[in-house]
Amino acid sequence: MKTCKEKALEWGISDRSVNNMCKTGKIPGVMKEKGVWKIPDDASRPVDKRVTSGKYIKRELQEEIKPLPIGISDYVRAQSEYYYVDKTLLIKEFLDQKPLVSLFTRPRRFGKTLNMDMLRVFFEISEENTAKYFVDKKIWRCGAEYRAHQGKYPVIFLTFKDVKFDTWEATLDKIRGLLQEEYGRHRELLTSDRLVEYEKEYFLKILNGNAGEVELTASLERLSKMLCTYYNRAPIIIIDEYDTPIQEGYSKDFYEEIIGFMRNFFSGAFKDNKNLSYGFLTGILRIAQESIFSGLNNLTVNSVMDEEYDNYFGFTETEVQALLEYYKVSEKKKELREWYDGYLFGNEDIYNPWSVINYISRGCIPQAYWVNTGKNEILEDVLKIATDDITEKLYSLLQGEKVVARIDQNVVYRSIAEDPANIYSLLLVAGYLKTPKKELQMDGSYLCEVSIPNREIAAVYKTEILSHLLQIGAITRTTANKIAESLFANDHSKLQKAIGEYMDKSISFYDAGAEGFYHGLVLGLIALMDNQYKITSNRESGDGRYDISMFPREARYPGIIMELKWQKDMDIESLDVLADEALDQIDDRRYDADMKNDGMKDILKFGIAFSGKRVSVKTNR
Structure with a gap:
C-alpha cells in the first residue's frame, strides 16, 4: 500500500488531488489507517470524465501541470515539484560497470549538477528515508540488487560551478568556504569516540575556516578517512564541475596556482585512497596533460565521443x-x-x-537561450588566434558546411596558443560543434567531420564574429547596419557603398598583410548577412577559381562575386588599376558561370585591391 504523496509522485499530480480522489471514492481499494489514506500499489490514476467549465479546467491545469525546472539542480526538489526527465538508470549503468573513479565531460548546462545530486541522494546515508524519492523512478524497477545500494554510503559532495573569481586568493577563499560547508554536513564526526583528538582538531580547523592552502589540499583525503572510520564504510566522493576554477585560472592568470592545488587535492582523494568506495567528477574538459590526475590509473573518462552513458546528459x-x-x-x-x-x-x-x-x-x-547563460570565452579566444585557414573554416561552418578536423580529447585551454588547430577540440567539448562522422586514430585522437549542431549555435557564432570585428575596430555598427539594410531593401548602390566603407575601415586598423589576410577579412561579411547568402571561396567556376562568391538564398537578392588582389607599396592610382584588373578577371575567366547556369541574372561584381592600409573597390553588374 502507498500513501497519497507516493501516488502523487507516481501520477505526476498534487497530494491534494490524490487525497480528494480517495475521499470521493474514485480509487478502488483505498483504506484509511490512523487518519492516513492507503492506496493499493497497482492502483491506476482515475480519469475524470465530468463536463466542467473552462474556469474549473484552468484551475485544475494550474494545479496539476508541473512547471519546468529552470535552474533547478536539487534532485529532491526537481523530481517532486517540477517536470522531471528520469535519468536514474545512470545509477544502474554505473553499478553494472563499477568503475572506481568516473569522469563525465559534457558542455555546461547539460544536467551534470542535477545528475550528481541525484547520485548523492541515492547513495547517501541519511536520517530521512530517501528511498521515497526513487520508488516511482526507473532505477527502482531494476531489482533488489540495485535498491540494496540506496542510502548505504557516506558521501562527500562538492560543486565548483560557482568558483569564478579574478584572483587566486579569492578562488582559494571560495574553495575554503565550500569545504567548510561540506565538513559542516558531517558534524556527527565531532561527537564520535572513534576519531582521535588530532583528527577532530583538523576537522575544527576546516570547519572554522582557519585551514591554510596545504591543509586544504588534504581535506578530501582526511574527511574520507574519518567518514570510513565512523561509518565503517568507505565514502563516495562527488566533485561537480571540477574544471571551472581551472578555466578561470587560465583566463585570469593564476593557472599555475590552481593546477598545483588541484593536483594535490585530487591525488589525495582519488589516487590510492583505500577509504574510497567510488568517485565521480564532472567537467567540460579532460585535463590530463596538466597531470592533475597523474598516476590515477583507476580513472574512467566518459566524454562526448564515448558510447557509455551517452543518453544520460541532455534530452533524447x-x-x-x-x-x-x-x-x-x-x-x-x-x-x-x-x-x-x-x-x-x-x-x-x-x-x-x-x-x-x-x-x-x-x-x-525560439531564441539562443543556452548561449546567453554566460560568456563565450572559447569563441573569443579562438577568434584572437585563428589563422587564415581556421577563419575560413569557421565561416564555412557558419554556412552549414562540414569541415575535417582532428579532435584530441586531452586538449587544454593554453594549447590553443601552441597549436591553433586545437580550437576544434575545444569547440566540440564545449558544445559548439558536433561530429557527424568520426574515425579513431592510432594515437587516440579522432579524425572527424565537424559541423554546427543547430540554429542556436549558428546564432552565437554569428554574434561572436560580429562582436570581434566591432571590438578590434574593423567595422562599425553603422556600417554593419548599412550592409544589412541594403540587402533587405535590395538597394545595390547602397550595398556597394557599404562594402567599400567596410573594406576601407577594416584595412585602416591593420598593418600590411598578405592576400590570405585580406581574404579572411572579407569573409567577415558572412557574419552580417543573416543567412541571406551562401558564401563560398576558392572554388572553381568558368575558367578558373574565384576568391569569394555569394549565392543568394532568395531570388530578390543579387548574386555577388569578389576578386581580391594585393601588392606591396602601391599608390592609389596603381591600386585603382589593380582593382580594375581584378574586376576584368571576373569576366575574362567567367567566374559568374555557375550563377548564370542557375538562372541568376542580377550579379554584382567587385574587384578589390589592397596595399598595406589602402583599399580600392571597383564594381559593375
Whole structure:
C-alpha cells in the first residue's frame, strides 16, 4: 500500500488531488489507517470524465501541470515539484560497470549538477528515508540488487560551478568556504569516540575556516578517512564541475596556482585512497596533460565521443517527444529540433536540455537561450588566434558546411596558443560543434567531420564574429547596419557603398598583410548577412577559381562575386588599376558561370585591391 504523496509522485499530480480522489471514492481499494489514506500499489490514476467549465479546467491545469525546472539542480526538489526527465538508470549503468573513479565531460548546462545530486541522494546515508524519492523512478524497477545500494554510503559532495573569481586568493577563499560547508554536513564526526583528538582538531580547523592552502589540499583525503572510520564504510566522493576554477585560472592568470592545488587535492582523494568506495567528477574538459590526475590509473573518462552513458546528459528524442506531449505543444517539434537538437554524444542524438525547457516555458519562442547563460570565452579566444585557414573554416561552418578536423580529447585551454588547430577540440567539448562522422586514430585522437549542431549555435557564432570585428575596430555598427539594410531593401548602390566603407575601415586598423589576410577579412561579411547568402571561396567556376562568391538564398537578392588582389607599396592610382584588373578577371575567366547556369541574372561584381592600409573597390553588374 502507498500513501497519497507516493501516488502523487507516481501520477505526476498534487497530494491534494490524490487525497480528494480517495475521499470521493474514485480509487478502488483505498483504506484509511490512523487518519492516513492507503492506496493499493497497482492502483491506476482515475480519469475524470465530468463536463466542467473552462474556469474549473484552468484551475485544475494550474494545479496539476508541473512547471519546468529552470535552474533547478536539487534532485529532491526537481523530481517532486517540477517536470522531471528520469535519468536514474545512470545509477544502474554505473553499478553494472563499477568503475572506481568516473569522469563525465559534457558542455555546461547539460544536467551534470542535477545528475550528481541525484547520485548523492541515492547513495547517501541519511536520517530521512530517501528511498521515497526513487520508488516511482526507473532505477527502482531494476531489482533488489540495485535498491540494496540506496542510502548505504557516506558521501562527500562538492560543486565548483560557482568558483569564478579574478584572483587566486579569492578562488582559494571560495574553495575554503565550500569545504567548510561540506565538513559542516558531517558534524556527527565531532561527537564520535572513534576519531582521535588530532583528527577532530583538523576537522575544527576546516570547519572554522582557519585551514591554510596545504591543509586544504588534504581535506578530501582526511574527511574520507574519518567518514570510513565512523561509518565503517568507505565514502563516495562527488566533485561537480571540477574544471571551472581551472578555466578561470587560465583566463585570469593564476593557472599555475590552481593546477598545483588541484593536483594535490585530487591525488589525495582519488589516487590510492583505500577509504574510497567510488568517485565521480564532472567537467567540460579532460585535463590530463596538466597531470592533475597523474598516476590515477583507476580513472574512467566518459566524454562526448564515448558510447557509455551517452543518453544520460541532455534530452533524447523520446524524452523531448514526451515533454512536448505533456505540455501540449507537439506541433512545435520541428522548430525545436532545428534550434536545439543536433548534438551527438557517443551514438545518441541529444537535445540541449536548458534550451528545450526555456523554449517551452517561454511560449515556444525560439531564441539562443543556452548561449546567453554566460560568456563565450572559447569563441573569443579562438577568434584572437585563428589563422587564415581556421577563419575560413569557421565561416564555412557558419554556412552549414562540414569541415575535417582532428579532435584530441586531452586538449587544454593554453594549447590553443601552441597549436591553433586545437580550437576544434575545444569547440566540440564545449558544445559548439558536433561530429557527424568520426574515425579513431592510432594515437587516440579522432579524425572527424565537424559541423554546427543547430540554429542556436549558428546564432552565437554569428554574434561572436560580429562582436570581434566591432571590438578590434574593423567595422562599425553603422556600417554593419548599412550592409544589412541594403540587402533587405535590395538597394545595390547602397550595398556597394557599404562594402567599400567596410573594406576601407577594416584595412585602416591593420598593418600590411598578405592576400590570405585580406581574404579572411572579407569573409567577415558572412557574419552580417543573416543567412541571406551562401558564401563560398576558392572554388572553381568558368575558367578558373574565384576568391569569394555569394549565392543568394532568395531570388530578390543579387548574386555577388569578389576578386581580391594585393601588392606591396602601391599608390592609389596603381591600386585603382589593380582593382580594375581584378574586376576584368571576373569576366575574362567567367567566374559568374555557375550563377548564370542557375538562372541568376542580377550579379554584382567587385574587384578589390589592397596595399598595406589602402583599399580600392571597383564594381559593375
